[in-house]
Amino acid sequence: MSRFLQAAAYGVVQGGLLGLVAVGFSLVWGVMNVVNFSHGALAVAGAYVAWILNVRFGLDPFLAIPVVAVALFAFGYVVQRGLINLVINAPIFLTLLLTFGLNLVILNGLQLLFKADDRTIDTSYASQSFAIGAVNVPYGRLAACFLALGITVALALLMSRTRLGHAIGATGMDRGAARLMGIRARHIYAVTFGIAAALAGVAGTMIATVGSFNPTTTPGQLTLDAFVISVLGGLGNMYGALVGGLVLGIAESLGGLLLTGTWVNAIAMAVLIITLIIRPSGLIGKALYGGRVEV
Amino acid sequence: MAEILRGRARSRQGLFREWIRTRTPANSWPALVGLAVFVAMLGLQQLIEPGTQRLLTSVFLFVALAQAWNIIGGYTGYASFGQVAFFGLGAYTVAVLMNSYHVSFWAALPVAVVVGVVFAVAIGVPLLRLRGHYFAIATLGAAEGAREVINNLTSVTGGGGGITIPTFGTDAPTPYFGKPGFYLAFLVLAAVSVALATVLARSRFGYSMVAVHEDEDAAGAIGINTTVVKVVAFGVSAAIVACAGAFYAFQQIEFYPTDVFDASFTVLMVIMVVIGGSGSVGGPLVGAVGLQLLSQFLRVNLGSFNQLIFGAIIVLVVVFFPQGVVIYVRDAWRTRHFSVLDNVRRYRL
Amino acid sequence: MLEVRHLAKRFGGLWALRDVSFSVSEGEILGVIGPNGAGKSTLVNLITGHARPTTGQVLIAGQDVTGRRPWVIAHDRVARTFQIVKPFRGLTVRENVAIGAMHGNERDGSVRDALATADELLELVGIAKHAHAAPTQLSVADARRLELAKALASRPRLLLIDEVMAGLRHHEIESAVELIHRLRDSGITIVAVEHVMKAIVSVSDRILVLHHGSILALGSPREVLSDPRVVEAYLGHRYVNRRSE
Numbered sequence: 009m010s011r012f013l014q015a016a017a018y019g020v021v022q023g024g025l026l027g028l029v030a031v032g033f034s035l036v037w038g039v040m041n042v043v044n045f046s047h048g049a050l051a052v053a054g055a056y057v058a059w060i061l062n063v064r065f066g067l068d069p070f071l072a073i074p075v076v077a078v079a080l081f082a083f084g085y086v087v088q089r090g091l092i093n094l095v096i097n098a099p100i101f102l103t104l105l106l107t108f109g110l111n112l113v114i115l116n117g118l119q120l121l122f123k124a125d126d127r128t129i130d131t132s133y134a135s136q137s138f139a140i141g142a143v144n145v146p147y148g149r150l151a152a153c154f155l156a157l158g159i160t161v162a163l164a165l166l167m168s169r170t171r172l173g174h175a176i177g178a179t180g181m182d183r184g185a186a187r188l189m190g191i192r193a194r195h196i197y198a199v200t201f202g203i204a205a206a207l208a209g210v211a212g213t214m215i216a217t218v219g220s221f222n223p224t225t226t227p228g229q230l231t232l233d234a235f236v237i238s239v240l241g242g243l244g245n246m247y248g249a250l251v252g253g254l255v256l257g258i259a260e261s262l263g264g265l266l267l268t269g270t271w272v273n274a275i276a277m278a279v280l281i282i283t284l285i286i287r288p289s290g291l292i293g294k295a296l297y298g299g300r301v302e303v
Numbered sequence: 304m305a306e307i308l309r310g311r312a313r314s315r316q317g318l319f320r321e322w323i324r325t326r327t328p329a330n331s332w333p334a335l336v337g338l339a340v341f342v343a344m345l346g347l348q349q350l351i352e353p354g355t356q357r358l359l360t361s362v363f364l365f366v367a368l369a370q371a372w373n374i375i376g377g378y379t380g381y382a383s384f385g386q387v388a389f390f391g392l393g394a395y396t397v398a399v400l401m402n403s404y405h406v407s408f409w410a411a412l413p414v415a416v417v418v419g420v421v422f423a424v425a426i427g428v429p430l431l432r433l434r435g436h437y438f439a440i441a442t443l444g445a446a447e448g449a450r451e452v453i454n455n456l457t458s459v460t461g462g463g464g465g466i467t468i469p470t471f472g473t474d475a476p477t478p479y480f481g482k483p484g485f486y487l488a489f490l491v492l493a494a495v496s497v498a499l500a501t502v503l504a505r506s507r508f509g510y511s512m513v514a515v516h517e518d519e520d521a522a523g524a525i526g527i528n529t530t531v532v533k534v535v536a537f538g539v540s541a542a543i544v545a546c547a548g549a550f551y552a553f554q555q556i557e558f559y560p561t562d563v564f565d566a567s568f569t570v571l572m573v574i575m576v577v578i579g580g581s582g583s584v585g586g587p588l589v590g591a592v593g594l595q596l597l598s599q600f601l602r603v604n605l606g607s608f609n610q611l612i613f614g615a616i617i618v619l620v621v622v623f624f625p626q627g628v629v630i631y632v633r634d635a636w637r638t639r640h641f642s643v644l645d646n647v648r649r650y651r652l
Numbered sequence: 653m654l655e656v657r658h659l660a661k662r663f664g665g666l667w668a669l670r671d672v673s674f675s676v677s678e679g680e681i682l683g684v685i686g687p688n689g690a691g692k693s694t695l696v697n698l699i700t701g702h703a704r705p706t707t708g709q710v711l712i713a714g715q716d717v718t719g720r721r722p723w724v725i726a727h728d729r730v731a732r733t734f735q736i737v738k739p740f741r742g743l744t745v746r747e748n749v750a751i752g753a754m755h756g757n758e759r760d761g762s763v764r765d766a767l768a769t770a771d772e773l774l775e776l777v778g779i780a781k782h783a784h785a786a787p788t789q790l791s792v793a794d795a796r797r798l799e800l801a802k803a804l805a806s807r808p809r810l811l812l813i814d815e816v817m818a819g820l821r822h823h824e825i826e827s828a829v830e831l832i833h834r835l836r837d838s839g840i841t842i843v844a845v846e847h848v849m850k851a852i853v854s855v856s857d858r859i860l861v862l863h864h865g866s867i868l869a870l871g872s873p874r875e876v877l878s879d880p881r882v883v884e885a886y887l888g889h890r891y892v893n894r895r896s897e
Contacts, residue, residue, distance in 0.1 A: 112614025277448030521738035523722030526755035
């Protein structure tokens with residue numbers, strides 16, 4: 009029983025973190041109809057920024073977050089403005105390919121700069137834990153999970169309460185109409201991608217703090233996780249991403265306990281496909297961008 | 304007028320007979336050029352060194368894979384990101400049959416194709432109702448899932464430990480082809496897939512695929528069974544890919560699930576088709592040959608930078624030739640309008 | 653040829669069509685008119701299988717085809733045009749029509765025959781000179797002619813045309829009316845949905861008036877035009893009052 013509780017607790021904190029990985033991916037997909045293959049690479053790029061700040065200047069990873077966010081936002085803004093906007097009206101696989109090429113560039117750039125070694129950001133507290141009954145909760149993961157929660161709520165508020173959020177939402181629903189209202193779609197798209205990149209970078213920083221990362225396998229895994237979570241949660245739905253992350257986190261940790269080998273991955277894929285077939289708008293709520301199903 | 308509205312006397316013809324009947328001196332040149340290239344490739348084999356032979360063998364493999372992807376992704380408009388599933392299933396069918404049951408390769412090959420087609424129909428019927436990204440991701444998930452199943456059926460497939468095809472001595476159900484044999488095998492596979500695509504493109508079924516791609520409601524309204532067209536296109540594509548996977552498995556002798564279910568096979572198919580020009584026969588051909596030679600060139604000459612440059616080239620080609628190189632050249636030739644900058648404006652915001 | 657029984661369609665809480673019944677006999681031209689949102693296109697979609705009715709039945713030549721898929725109904729020699737034209741953009745005008753001739757019960761045996769059929773039909777609807785153009789290059793009027801040629805290519809016995817005359821100029825409407833009569837003379841039963849009252853009056857044997865998803869009137873053009881409810885729905889109270897003065 010305690011093994012179950014432990015696995016569930018681990019799944020919850022891991023799920024919060026996965027939700028943070030997915031939320032930016034889901035935003036970009038929902039608003040711009042772009043599936044960003046380089047999302048995981050952006051997360052790992054963020055992790056390297058925090059890692060350098062930590063190794064060179066001894067900066068605590070949680071304090072490095074603003075720097076990471078600003079750096080990745082700037083990078084994301086430029087990428088969208090200078091590249092993705094150029095093919096935004098093309099058939100879907102072109103944007104997929106563009107971000108795939110971008111993914112190769114970022115990954116191999118990172119690999120050339122930092123080698124393919126596994127890295128981790130060491131802190132005195134991240135591996136410490138406290139106990140509730142028989143369940144151990146590591147501080148680092150809990151903090152990362154709360155941060156993910158906080159950022160997701162903040163982003164949801166940004167989308168629902170601010171002019172910028174409304175502009176992003178309106179552009180996502182009907183670009184033509186949004187343009188007529190005086191919204192500059194090029195800028196709004198770039199800001200959206202910038203926000204997504206910043207969120208990815210922050211998520212990458214958290215991953216580096218509670219575990220390890222490398223430029224070869226981590227990005228692909230994160231992008232795939234983001235895929236699954238976005239579909240589970242519904243596109244462009246901030247809270248959906250969080251719920252999807254929790255579902256995936258708990259399912260993976262409990263599945264790992266119950267199933268041998270990597271059957272848990274096979275089951276995750278089956279869940280993904282069944283969700284797509286019977287409920288393409290995600291597990292919770294309605295499709296925010298329903299028209300997006302048709303291309 | 305009244306006659307044409309009532310229909311004409313029917314004389315139905317098979318795919319190939321009609322294609323041959325409709326050849327004229329003016330429209331026969333691509334077929335003749337193709338035949339000439341095929342013969343030249345046969346002759347070339349005697350002249351080249353083993354390294355070049357291996358490179359060309361991989362080019363042929365990707366020509367077949369790109370043509371296969373183009374049938375479902377280019378003509379029919381359903382961008383599958385899971386075609387590697389059929390590659391892996393074809394490979395494992397052959398390997399398991401040859402390894403555990405001592406079936407000859409030539410007997411195992413059709414079984415591999417059937418397994419690929421059956422899987423395509425099984426996932427195609429539910430998934431081909433999804434559109435756009437949803438279809439792309441569902442197929443990606445299906446391929447990942449298929450790999451995990453193979454990975455975990457250890458008693459049958461050897462699981463993550465890989466599988467070996469017995470190729471030498473009395474254990475071998477079929478003697479190993481060797482480099483020249485596989486050169487020939489993949490050349491024939493590539494030629495067959497190009498020929499099939501050429502004939503399909505100008506057939507009734509080819510037009511149906513394009514109609515489904517453009518507008519499914521309109522296609523249905525003129526009597527096209529869109530479900531059947533989509534599933535058949537997916538199945539034909541899967542058959543070619545599974546066949547390629549079967550040959551690839553025999554060529555590799557020993558491999559792991561991560562090798563033959565590697566998502567980068569799918570991604571390469573997509574890149575080759577899109578960069579060459581989707582929905583045409585020449586596009587995938589040019590894309591596969593060009594990209595495979597380019598990536599080999601970069602690997603040899605740029606060392607650790609090769610992947611970085613490869614990625615950058617993909618980005619640049621997508622931005623500058625979003626409709627594909629072959630289609631850009633064709634349209635530019637027709638309209639005498641070569642400006643690349645105007646081309647960039649086509650899909651920009 | 654066509655019979656519709658108590659047909660109804662609900663979208664969410666809105667009834668797009670409610671309890672619509674009528675029949676069209678062989679060789680007849682039935683005009684369907686109504687203001688925007690009256691349910692005209694929904695009616696066509698329900699008949700051709702592009703939407704499923706909430707309740708009610710559609711019978712073609714006495715056979716119940718309710719809820720069948722579009723291609724099944726098309727194989728029953730039913731063709732249609734779309735209000736928002738749906739050309740296959742990647743193909744030439746000629747190929748667009750040829751696809752129609754490659755399918756259905758009366759299809760041509762080969763692609764070559766289908767292309768020949770297409771040439772004749774393009775001549776018939778008057779856009780033969782654009783045969784090798786891309787459909788996106790056609791004018792609005794020509795794009796509607798292409799829709800018609802595509803539909804005719806499958807050799808229908810029942811043809812549903814959805815606003816094929818919208819956006820046409822005066823003399824173009826006259827030739828369209830003449831074409832529709834010629835099609836009927838060759839044995840095709842026609843249901844013509846139109847927004848333009850004038851065009852429909854000259855083309856139809858009978859007229860069905862839809863209003864808010866229900867049948868407001870059904871009868872000969874003369875009867876329908878003199879029906880005060882129709883006049884009110886179309887032209888408003890003031891017109892009715894002025895006429896009665």
